Amino acid sequence: MASGNSLLSEEQLLCPICLDVFNRPVSTPCGHNFCLSCITAYWDDIPVSQCPVCKESFERRPDLKVNTFISQLTSQFMSLQLTDAHGRQPRCGGAVLCDICTDSRREALRSCLECLTSYCDVHLEPHHRAAGLKRHTLVEPTASLEDRICKEHSRLLTVFCKNDEVLLCDVCAGSRHANHDVVYALHLYKERKALLEDTEVQVQQMIQERVQKVRDVTVTVERSKTETKEVIASGVQDLATLVSEIQKSQTELVKVIEEKQKAAEERAAGLIRGVEREISELQETTTKLRELKQTEDPLAFLHCSSNPSLLPRTMDLSTVSFNGQVEMRHIQKVLSNSVSQLRMLLKKLSTDIQNVSDGSDVSDSATLRRVQQYEVDVVLDAETAHPRLILSDDRKQVRYMTSSGIKGSQNPKMFTSKFAVLGQRGFSARRFYFEVFVGGKTEWILGVAAASIQRRGAPAQISHCGLWDIQFVKDKFKTFTSPNLPALFGKVERVGVFVDYEGGQISFYDVKTSTLIYSFTECGFTEKLHPYFNPCDNEHGSNLGPMIIVPVHRTE
Incomplete structure (x- = not known):
């Protein structure tokens, strides 16, 4: 494999079962190749071990070993694919320069994975001419080639261990990571890149949702400001009206009580005047009675004592009463009940306001x-x-x-x-x-x-x-x-x-x-x-x- 123009195609390195590039390839006695995990799972599901391609049956399940040649061939093919994919990506810092040029460094035409060196068209010429160099793998110009080689085995990093999240060469994958979930780096690259694209779409959607949410909240806040002003104005007006009505009721209450008191005082004054007049008349009668008692003439005495005018006409005191205090107590009782109800409503109002202040759900x-x-x-x-x-x-x-x-x-x-x-x-x-x-x-x-x-x-x-x-x-x-x-x-x-x-x-x-x-x-x-x-x-x-x-x- 002298260059990136390989005679092999990806179709030649596909597992017939999973239709993907071989992962830990094995060969059956009939000569067909499969991924170790694919053929193992296939045989686990059938009663007789046979080849999925030619249907040849085996008396005993073959003890399969990883085909190192196919594994290396697949690894090298995938490294070319991975390197070519890397070469097609925009390179940070501009073009890759030739590592051999000394004076004016020219742009590299190819990079050699064995030499870990990038060459311009002039310095690349020995790789086309020398027999030993022709077997080297040439790829698109790639920077930092040393980062693509396993430092322990000096082989290309072509696979990725999902368990340890590290890049590996095929030797590392077959030894210390044999039981791990190992995939080709190129496949994982494509998979994660597609996932990044999906994630980017999701992120953009989330951004749009949040932008819209900000707009909605902004509109809601503006509406809330307007509604808050209206609620404050309405609440202040209602409470002011209530205070005004309470003050009006207070004024009317004072007026009614004062009028009741004035009427009671006038009734009491009239009663007192009547009683005082009767006292005066009774005192005059007392004087007449004393004079009559001193009369010595029997005929004159009898004549005067039989005169009914001696006793003045008076009111029946048992029918006379003044109930001003009773009436005031009744007013006080009615007022107390009304005030108690009002206090209960005000207490409920205060509780509701406190719930709003505390952030409690007032629903x-x-x-x-x-x-x-x-x-x-x-x-x-x-x-x-x-x-x-x-x-x-x-x-x-x-x-x-x-x-x-x-x-x-x-x-x-x-x-x-x-x-x-x-x-x-x-x-x-x-x-x-x-x-x-x-x-x-x-x-x-x-x-x-x-x-x-x-x-x-x-x-x-x-x-x-x-x-x-x-x-x-x-x-x-x-x-x-x-x-x-x-x-x-x-x-x-x-x-x-x-x-x-x-x-x-x-x-x-x-x-x-x-x-x-x-x-x-x-x-x-x-x-x-x-x-x-x-x-x-x-x-x-x-x-x-x-x-x-x-x-x-x-x-x-």
């Missing part, structure tokens, strides 16, 4: 989905159930029974004053969530209670009684600790209860609409909390339907 549906992940299995504790309550066999349902034939019990765990029952399991130092189907019930109570909650006698309606619940009555909700303060208006069918023990928070949700009904915050829990159920009686209409503990996502 009700997203919040509900987040807390539903803390679902726990709740079953009812029959020992705590009021005698009027009936539990289902699976202890997932509770309802009120009108019959009074149930005997009482002395069980200290049982509720006696409330139609209540607790969940069997208590929870502490964690978050938990459960859902309850209430359907069309007209009244019910749901929440959580401390393990030590009072079971006999009505618990006090204070914030530290160990009960945190909401009560539904006909069309509105209220809380146990604030019975006169509506928490929400409207009816629900399914209620979710979420408890954050460490966070000191209990929240109730309308599962169907993902709406927050009410939240207890800043609670101080010191013991286990149990789910609390009270289906209530029939005070507000038919209410015999059960409260049902249901799993998340199940539709009743």
Whole structure:
């Protein structure tokens, strides 16, 4: 093989099985050549070892060895291909110069792989003439030839070990890397180059996607700026209007109270004047009576004492009352309830604003989905159930029974004053969530209670009684600790209860609409909390339907 113009073609060095250039070629007894891995795999899949080309069968599987001649021939062919491919690439630093020229170095015409030298047309002439040099391999002018030769075996680096990621000569590949994944460098070069092209296309696509994303985000930011200004203006206007209405209500309240007070003072003044006039008339009558008592003439005395004008006409004091204080207390009560509702709304507004500030997801549906992940299995504790309550066999349902034939019990765990029952399991130092189907019930109570909650006698309606619940009555909700303060208006069918023990928070949700009904915050829990159920009686209409503990996502 005297030059790059080889008499061999790639087709002559292809394995008949994989149709690729030989990799560790072997020869069968019939004289055909295959890749060692290809013929081995082929024989593993058939019962009799035979040649895939001529179909000659062998009694025993031949012990094949790598054909070093074909291997070297293939390696040299691949090195030519690799070198030619390298020579066709743009060369950094310009043309390859002749290594022999001394004065004015001319451009090299060929490079010799055996001499590791590049020659111009003049100095290349001995390789065409001398018999020993004619056998050298000439390739396109190539720089850094020494980097293409194995330093240990002085052979061309034609293969690549994928296990160690190094270039090898055919000797290295057959010795220390015999069991490694070794491929021809030219094939891997083409494969990885194609991969680079695909990667480049992918990178360009990623660039375009990110450029478009930057544009989209920029547009979104501009829109957000506009929307933010509108939201700020609207929010400020709404709050300013609310403040103005509160101030107006304050002015009207002061005016009404002052007018009430003025009217009361005028009524009191009229009453006082009337009473004082009667006092004056009675004092005059007293004087007349004293004079009459001093009359000695019986006839004159009888004549005067029988005169009805001696007693002046007076009002019936039992019918006279002044209720100014009662009226003011009524106004104060109405005002207190209204202010409490307003404070609750302002507290909710403050919480929503804080959630936005903290980056929390203020979407009700997203919040509900987040807390539903803390679902726990709740079953009812029959020992705590009021005698009027009936539990289902699976202890997932509770309802009120009108019959009074149930005997009482002395069980200290049982509720006696409330139609209540607790969940069997208590929870502490964690978050938990459960859902309850209430359907069309007209009244019910749901929440959580401390393990030590009072079971006999009505618990006090204070914030530290160990009960945190909401009560539904006909069309509105209220809380146990604030019975006169509506928490929400409207009816629900399914209620979710979420408890954050460490966070000191209990929240109730309308599962169907993902709406927050009410939240207890800043609670101080010191013991286990149990789910609390009270289906209530029939005070507000038919209410015999059960409260049902249901799993998340199940539709009743």
